[in-house]
Amino acid sequence: MSKRSDQDIIASIKEGGIAREKASAWLYKEHIRYSMMKMKGVFLKPEERRDAYNWTLSKVVQHVATGKFKGGSKLSTFIFESYRNSCIDKQRSNTSDKATHFKAALETWADHLPKIAQERWTGMNIEQMDLWARTKEALKQLGDKCRELIWKIDFLGYSLKEVAEHMDYSSAGSVATSKNRCMKELRGMMGV
Numbered sequence: 428m429s430k431r432s433d434q435d436i437i438a439s440i441k442e443g444g445i446a447r448e449k450a451s452a453w454l455y456k457e458h459i460r461y462s463m464m465k466m467k468g469v470f471l472k473p474e475e476r477r478d479a480y481n482w483t484l485s486k487v488v489q490h491v492a493t494g495k496f497k498g499g500s501k502l503s504t505f506i507f508e509s510y511r512n513s514c515i516d517k518q519r520s521n522t523s524d525k526a527t528h529f530k531a532a533l534e535t536w537a538d539h540l541p542k543i544a545q546e547r548w549t550g551m552n553i554e555q556m557d558l559w560a561r562t563k564e565a566l567k568q569l570g571d572k573c574r575e576l577i578w579k580i581d582f583l584g585y586s587l588k589e590v591a592e593h594m595d596y597s598s599a600g601s602v603a604t605s606k607n608r609c610m611k612e613l614r615g616m617m618g619v
């Protein structure tokens with residue numbers, strides 16, 4: 428695997444679309460060894476460490492994409508520290524009263540969402556958390572193509588034109604129409 432500079436990775440992630448996806452995949456492969464490391468005082472199953480690593484990479488990419496990562500350390504250091512913190516959080520959630528920490532866990536998860544979703548998360552009440560849980564369940568039932576479309580546009584930052592090229596749509600306009608249809612289907616599944 429060829430080496431890439433932090434500046435190159437950061438620029439690719441901020442660019443969005445294909446460049447972000449490639450940079451994310453490179454980071455994932457480059458630092459996968461962290462998911463196999465055992466840490467002093469942290470006792471997680473291998474699959475829990477893997478989940479914490481996946482969570483971490485998602486969070487790191489979002490922090491870079493939104494400018495929250497200021498470059499005060501190397502990306503590898505930021506990834507490792509974030510991974511260690513994710514492992515500690517996972518261990519705490521395994522040993523604590525889950526009902527008490529439900530909202531805190533959801534807020535941690537919300538940190539990995541696109542910026543617009545994060546803004547809407549702030550101050551969520553119980554009814555809104557219920558709606559959020561129903562939304563996640565509805566997304567699981569949504570067709571693969573709709574899920575991929577929403578993921579690429581809202582999470583990875585693909586432009587409509589890039590999605591058209593990658594998913595064999597005829598134009599950016601047809602991508603927008605399809606996304607609107609998918610969102611309408613999602614709202615229908617949720618009864619809103």
